[in-house]
Every structure is written in structure tokens, then in C-alpha cells.
Amino acid sequence: DKPFANLGQIRFEAEWQKQKGLTFDGARTPDVNQNNALGGFDSILYDTDGENEGWHVDVGYDIHQHLGLKNRTTINLRYDEFTRNDGNSIGPNGINAREVEFKTWTTTAEYFFHKKARATLTYQFRDFSADNRDGGFRTNGNAVLKQIDNRLGLQVTFIYKNVLLR
Numbered sequence: 001d002k003p004f005a006n007l008g009q010i011r012f013e014a015e016w017q018k019q020k021g022l023t024f025d026g027a028r029t030p031d032v033n034q035n036n037a038l039g040g041f042d043s044i045l046y047d048t049d050g051e052n053e054g055w056h057v058d059v060g061y062d063i064h065q066h067l068g069l070k071n072r073t074t075i076n077l078r079y080d081e082f083t084r085n086d087g088n089s090i091g092p093n094g095i096n097a098r099e100v101e102f103k104t105w106t107t108t109a110e111y112f113f114h115k116k117a118r119a120t121l122t123y124q125f126r127d128f129s130a131d132n133r134d135g136g137f138r139t140n141g142n143a144v145l146k147q148i149d150n151r152l153g154l155q156v157t158f159i160y161k162n163v164l165l166r
Helices: 135-145
Strands: 002-004 008-027 044-062 073-084 100-114 117-129 151-158
Antiparallel strands (some): 002 008, 073 100, 100 117, 117 151
């Protein structure tokens, strides 16, 4: 967040993360089989040795001076990749049925009405893949993930005076 002569405010952020531990997968089927509630294919699944890894790079730029606006206006571009349940398997034969890869480009524009009020417009180009799964888990996973489209969002934020809760 350092101003550069004649360029305006430029922001750069990068993060890498690696997690190991409990990763909850949700219900395997819409109706959980109560007779097999301790880890079968028809039960609620979680893995205490889940491995997740990801990173992102985010660049932002204040453009209000270039547009002749009085209030702060920014644009941001972010790219992130995240692999969930990398190499984790289920069942007695070690079937890889959990891994999902997420790749997302995000563009954002923000307009600050006031230092405590802003509007944010976001568009995400999302690409999800279950290609590292085995057999039918790959086919079914990709069929579900293909139903998730890109995302458009508009958010208006107001910050109120702090109120203590007792």
C-alpha cells in the first residue's frame, strides 16, 4: 500500500497455505444410511488426515485520480488455486474419491462513498475439476462441478458505530 509518483496507490498480496487435519466432506448420499454411520460409502464422510493446499496472488490499483473522481475507486485482480483432499482415499481399496481442484480468476471494482461505506462489484471466472479421482467418482464429481457457473456479486457495505454487547 505505497503510493508511487504519478501512478496512484498500488497494492500487492500473495499467500500460500497448506493444511493437514480434519476435512469434512458432507453426506455421501442425500439419505444417510444409519446402519453404516461410521465411515461407509453411504455415511457422513470426514477425514482426520485431510490435506489441502493452495495459493493466491492479488493486485489492486486506485483508479479514481485517473477517472477524475473525488472518492476512492479501486480495481483488483486475483488468481487462486486450491486443491482439496489431495490424494485422500476412502474404502478398503483406497479409492481416490475426494480430491477437487479449484482455479479462480476474480475481478473486483470498489467505489467508496465514504470511509465507512462502499459498493463492491465482483465477477469470478471459476474452473473446478475432479479429474484426479478414480473411475465413476471422477465422472460424477465433474458432472456436479460443471453445474457451478461463474459468479457475479454486488455488495454494499456500511460500517456503523460500534455497540458493545453485554
